[in-house]
Amino acid sequence: MRARVFVTLKQSVFDPQGTTVAEALHTLGYASVKDVRQGKYFELDIDAATVDEVNRVAKEAADKLLANPVIESYRIEVDTAQTEKVR
Amino acid sequence: MKFAIVVFPGSNCDHDAHYAAEHVLGQQAELIWHKDTSLKGADVVVLPGGFAHGDYLRTGAIARFSPIMQEVKRFADAGGPVLGICNGFQVLLEAGLLPGAMLRNDSLHFRCEHVYVKVEQTDTPFTLACSPSRPLRIPIAHGEGNYYAEPDVVARLEKNRQVVFRYVDATGQRLPDANPNGSLNNIAGICNDARNVVGLMPHPERACELAVGSADGLGMFESAVKAVSEGAFAHSR
Numbered sequence: 056m057r058a059r060v061f062v063t064l065k066q067s068v069f070d071p072q073g074t075t076v077a078e079a080l081h082t083l084g085y086a087s088v089k090d091v092r093q094g095k096y097f098e099l100d101i102d103a104a105t106v107d108e109v110n111r112v113a114k115e116a117a118d119k120l121l122a123n124p125v126i127e128s129y130r131i132e133v134d135t136a137q138t139e140k141v142r
Numbered sequence: 143m144k145f146a147i148v149v150f151p152g153s154n155c156d157h158d159a160h161y162a163a164e165h166v167l168g169q170q171a172e173l174i175w176h177k178d179t180s181l182k183g184a185d186v187v188v189l190p191g192g193f194a195h196g197d198y199l200r201t202g203a204i205a206r207f208s209p210i211m212q213e214v215k216r217f218a219d220a221g222g223p224v225l226g227i228c229n230g231f232q233v234l235l236e237a238g239l240l241p242g243a244m245l246r247n248d249s250l251h252f253r254c255e256h257v258y259v260k261v262e263q264t265d266t267p268f269t270l271a272c273s274p275s276r277p278l279r280i281p282i283a284h285g286e287g288n289y290y291a292e293p294d295v296v297a298r299l300e301k302n303r304q305v306v307f308r309y310v311d312a313t314g315q316r317l318p319d320a321n322p323n324g325s326l327n328n329i330a331g332i333c334n335d336a337r338n339v340v341g342l343m344p345h346p347e348r349a350c351e352l353a354v355g356s357a358d359g360l361g362m363f364e365s366a367v368k369a370v371s372e373g374a375f376a377h378s379r
Contacts, residue, residue, distance in 0.1 A: 064245075068245065068290060069245070069248070069324075071246050071248050071249075071250050071288075071324075072246060072250065075250055120203070121199070123200055123203070123243050125241075125242060125243035125290070125291065125292070126243045126245060126290055
């Protein structure tokens with residue numbers, strides 16, 4: 056199964072890259088874009104039998120390595136349809 | 143006495159630190175590969191600047207898993223003096239040896255220039271021979287030196303006098319314009335609770351001889367020599 060891990064800076068942390076992207080979008084005329092937060096996206100193909108197990112491994116990976124809890128938060132989605140063939 | 147300079151894949155200021163310790167100060171110095179598991183009897187450990195593991199994931203995030211880091215942690219826990227310079231500071235943060243984290247510079251620019259840094263605390267092994275009255279003119283070279291920590295952590299750092307270095311102007315004034323990266327409270331460097339682990343973004347090892355524009359960084363290395371020779375911050379092996 057595949058776990059998707061989305062890592063972004065916490066809301067309380069200023070994101071200079073996101074702000075710059077938002078300004079560029081405004082220059083392009085997208086005035087409706089109010090805010091941009093830039094982050095990182097990870098796909099973890101995990102060999103596990105249950106969704107719970109995939110979630111557990113992905114959460115551990117995020118806590119220990121993928122995200123820095125001082126500045127970042129993360130969100131996990133598990134896709135049961137995806138296998139490692141889909142690349 | 144002996145300096146150990148840890149070499150990660152991507153370190154690029156390791157030889158500068160080695161040169162400062164060996165040629166400028168006349169001390170023993172050894173480059174230690176990150177896969178080594180011994181600090182080889184060193185009295186002082188330096189984590190140098192550079193881009194360990196290509197800064198993949200986050201600066202310093204992969205370097206903390208290098209085998210030598212277990213030894214560095216043991217050395218630090220035993221009271222040994224550890225200095226993290228630039229990327230080395232980022233490694234210390236990711237390894238949890240110092241509190242906080244680095245964000246991208248608020249300007250989004252990689253800043254490579256000389257700045258003024260005030261030594262605010264002299265009771266660390268890397269500042270005890272430094273003077274707080276005259277700011278040091280030393281170079282920076284980083285894209286992610288925007289120090290961040292939760293407000294309660296920053297308050298604790300300030301209360302415990304753990305902010306060792308602060309960006310100031312040439313006259314020593316702490317002004318927003320003197321801050322090259324947007325770090326909280328103009329923080330350029332901090333130490334741990336026990337004060338034996340010090341990290342800073344500026345590069346003292348690149349400012350140890352007047353021929354390279356400034357010798358203001360030399361005092362930090364002289365401090366380490368003095369600290370070890372006087373038995374201050376001696377670690378138990």
